[in-house]
Amino acid sequence: MKDKKIVWFSAFRHVVPADYENWLEKMAAEGWQTGRFRQWSSIYLTFTKGEPKKYRFVYDPQVSPRKDYVTTYEQFGWEYLGRMASAHFWRMEYSNKRPEAFSDTTSIVQRNRRTISAVSVGFFIFIALEILYAVLLTVFRDSLSASDRTQLIIAGAFFFILTMTLGAVMLVLRKNEKR
Amino acid sequence: MMSLEQARRRYLPMSETMFYILLSLKQERHGYGIMQHVKELTDARIILGAGTVYSSLGKLESDGLIEAVKEEDRRKFYIITPLGRGILREEALRITELHRNSEGLL
Numbered sequence: 001m002k003d004k005k006i007v008w009f010s011a012f013r014h015v016v017p018a019d020y021e022n023w024l025e026k027m028a029a030e031g032w033q034t035g036r037f038r039q040w041s042s043i044y045l046t047f048t049k050g051e052p053k054k055y056r057f058v059y060d061p062q063v064s065p066r067k068d069y070v071t072t073y074e075q076f077g078w079e080y081l082g083r084m085a086s087a088h089f090w091r092m093e094y095s096n097k098r099p100e101a102f103s104d105t106t107s108i109v110q111r112n113r114r115t116i117s118a119v120s121v122g123f124f125i126f127i128a129l130e131i132l133y134a135v136l137l138t139v140f141r142d143s144l145s146a147s148d149r150t151q152l153i154i155a156g157a158f159f160f161i162l163t164m165t166l167g168a169v170m171l172v173l174r175k176n177e178k179r
Numbered sequence: 180m181m182s183l184e185q186a187r188r189r190y191l192p193m194s195e196t197m198f199y200i201l202l203s204l205k206q207e208r209h210g211y212g213i214m215q216h217v218k219e220l221t222d223a224r225i226i227l228g229a230g231t232v233y234s235s236l237g238k239l240e241s242d243g244l245i246e247a248v249k250e251e252d253r254r255k256f257y258i259i260t261p262l263g264r265g266i267l268r269e270e271a272l273r274i275t276e277l278h279r280n281s282e283g284l285l
Contacts, residue, residue: 058230060230066237067253067255068209068210068233068250068253068254069233070253071252071253071254071255072209072210072211072229072232072233072254073229073230073233075209075210075211075254076210076211076214076229076232078229090229099228100226100228101228101229101230101231102228102230102231103196103225103227103231104194104195104196104231106194106196107196107228107230107231107234107235110234111230
């Protein structure tokens with residue numbers, strides 16, 4: 001029996017935080033449990049097969065949380081799972097009422113906007129790289145060998161696709177910022 | 180810290196969450212204590228979440244409506260400031276007016 005599962009690009013498959021939380025919850029209900037969240041969990045996330053659990057997960061982007069961040073959540077009964085880039089993960093086992101970390105629309109919208117700003121950092125870095133590639137190609141166009149030029153164009157195209165993807169992610173987040 | 184005018188623009192009218200958090204901090208409390216107090220005051224109608232409490236406290240503190248008083252076991256206790264009281268009072272006046280004008284509806 002397979003007792004390990006690796007999910008690639010999970011954060012790109014479920015871009016809306018609420019969807020990501022629900023997906024983790026569904027996995028846990030089927031017995032697929034995640035260990036700690038790490039920097040690269042958005043790309044590569046491991047689950048191990050265990051007991052089915054009814055967990056409520058929380059996805060909370062906080063770039064520089066204050067000292068009382070972890071204590072506050074823990075006092076409310078949340079268990080810390082680590083962070084994936086700037087997104088912190090929490091879970092709580094429940095039986096009847098599903099616990100919420102964000103109890104009003106304002107804080108849900110704020111959480112989702114923090115997600116958008118986190119994504120926008122990557123977006124602008126890739127745009128800057130795009131510009132850099134365009135400049136390099138223009139300035140050195142006569143001194144570049146054909147193969148150098150091809151390499152630069154391929155890299156540029158790759159960053160272009162990433163930029164577009166992140167742009168699309170931001171639009172989806174924007175449309176779903178109330179949930 | 181904000182001026183009274185800026186705070187009015189940002190906080191009035193106030194969300195229920197902000198109102199109850201400010202009200203709870205007439206006495207010093209930490210995040211979890213606020214949640215329990217609000218739950219009691221509203222007969223469990225409002226159960227504040229950890230993320231909501233954490234981010235509201237951060238916002239209220241940086242705007243000067245509340246301040247941290249002490250830290251015990253990494254739990255931070257806050258209390259309302261004169262600016263916070265002023266804003267809470269104005270909100271109470273607004274709610275009183277609403278109350279007066281909604282008489283006869285029930």
